[in-house]
Amino acid sequence: MAALQDALQQVNHRIERAYAESGRSPSEISLIAVSKAQTVDSLRALAAAGQRAFGESYLQEALPKMAALADLALEWLFIGPIQSNKTRPIAEQFAWVHSVDRLKIAERLSAQRPIHLSPLNVCIEVNISGEASKGGVAPADLTALAQAVAQLPRLRLRGLMAIPAASTNRVEQRAAFHQVSELLRQLRTLGLPLDTVSMGMSDDLEAAIAEGATHLRIGAALFGARR
Numbered sequence: 001m002a003a004l005q006d007a008l009q010q011v012n013h014r015i016e017r018a019y020a021e022s023g024r025s026p027s028e029i030s031l032i033a034v035s036k037a038q039t040v041d042s043l044r045a046l047a048a049a050g051q052r053a054f055g056e057s058y059l060q061e062a063l064p065k066m067a068a069l070a071d072l073a074l075e076w077l078f079i080g081p082i083q084s085n086k087t088r089p090i091a092e093q094f095a096w097v098h099s100v101d102r103l104k105i106a107e108r109l110s111a112q113r114p115i116h117l118s119p120l121n122v123c124i125e126v127n128i129s130g131e132a133s134k135g136g137v138a139p140a141d142l143t144a145l146a147q148a149v150a151q152l153p154r155l156r157l158r159g160l161m162a163i164p165a166a167s168t169n170r171v172e173q174r175a176a177f178h179q180v181s182e183l184l185r186q187l188r189t190l191g192l193p194l195d196t197v198s199m200g201m202s203d204d205l206e207a208a209i210a211e212g213a214t215h216l217r218i219g220a221a222l223f224g225a226r227r
């Protein structure tokens with residue numbers, strides 16, 4: 001419990017320092033705790049320390065945790081790969097999806113979003129480094145996908161998500177994140193009202209903030225290395 005509180009404080013210090021260096025205001029950022037492979041007790045402890053937004057990558061793992069923590073007012077974000085036969089519980093139980101990369105998935109999420117809930121917030125995942133092992137739409141196909149997703153009635157397209165190729169070099173990290181912000185800027189010039197750039201993880205959050213991230217997805221720096 002104390003360790004998680006400390007870790008949250010340390011991450012918040014890193015965020016504040018990165019913001020001070022970038023000249024932006026920390027109020028512009030949302031911290032998402034990536035809680036895949038973590039126990040319900042760890043999530044509860046982090047929630048007690050003030051964390052509200054939790055990101056999960058695997059539906060089968062997320063659903064029981066969400067049920068066990070239903071007494072807390074948490075915000076759940078789906079950030080992992082999506083199979084088309086798994087869209088319904090995602091549409092019904094999550095507030096955001098950061099990993100939309102195909103129109104078929106977006107159409108199913110829109111059709112399955114319950115009418116009593118507000119539209120599902122979505123980000124399109126972009127495969128910025130062109131890695132075959134990763135999800136995400138190729139930058140060349142992004143505009144067509146974004147324009148189609150923006151038409152879907154029960155989704156609200158908010159922006160982009162990216163997981164660039166791992167690098168420990170700050171210049172390389174920033175170059176990749178810069179491309180993501182540039183793609184968002186181009187989509188906005190087409191009239192799409194986008195406000196979200198989901199990028200930056202435990203090892204590169206400073207570079208992401210410098211390049212305009214609005215949502216950081218942080219796992220290891222909060223919970224320790226995953227087993």
Ligand SMILES: *Cc1c(COP(=O)(O)O)cnc(C)c1O
Nearest residue numbers: 034057079201202217218219220
């Ligand atoms: C696991 C994961 C993260 C968190 O990565 P850390 O290096 O543990 O901070 C962020 N985003 C996605 C999509 C993930 O799968």
